[in-house]
Amino acid sequence: EPEVTQTPSHQVTQMGQEVILRCVPISNHLYFYWYRQILGQKVEFLVSFYNNEISEKSEIFDDQFSVERPDGSNFTLKIRSTKLEDSAMYFCASTGDGSAYEQYFGPGTRLTVT
């Protein structure tokens, strides 16, 4: 069964450093998403991406964040200057052209900012 993959599984970085989280969505999917989940809190939408551009973003997704689809398979989330409060689990998800809402999630990257 096709699945979304994410790397790395765990990233530790120092405050102020840049991090890039990588995702490989399901190959025939067209819509891509990033979510984050701070430990013990709810899943929060960050951004959606379609046709090589951002289609929607949340208030959390400020200028420190950017997304890119550098080639036909990868989908990346960059945080330019990490803060302690960016420590969270970051999930990538994708959907096909059918149901907009039946999103398939990757296993997540745990980001720890020290």
Place this chain on the structure above:
Amino acid sequence: RKEVEQDPGPFNVPEGATVAFNCTYSNSASQSFFWYRQDCRKEPKLLMSVYSSGNEDGRFTAQLNRASQYISLLIRDSKLSDSATYLCVVPPGNNRKLIWGLGTSLAVNP
């Protein structure tokens, strides 16, 4: 009212029990609703979609009450493997953003 609200639990039930969770939502324009399951420190996985009044899949039944703006999830004959957090998810309208509840924690005990 919060966008999506769930009783966080935890619900502790014995194997074989029937358990029900409720979720309320604030946006009356929402047309579809989802229950996801999340195991500890894992990704959410889609459990059920609800597009009309309800949906049934084996031991799981989801029901929608548009007038009262709530969705319920019923699990019959609980198994140990049902222990997880159940997340209510509501797209607010025509966009693809998902609004998540905090989740209801279920522990099924032997």
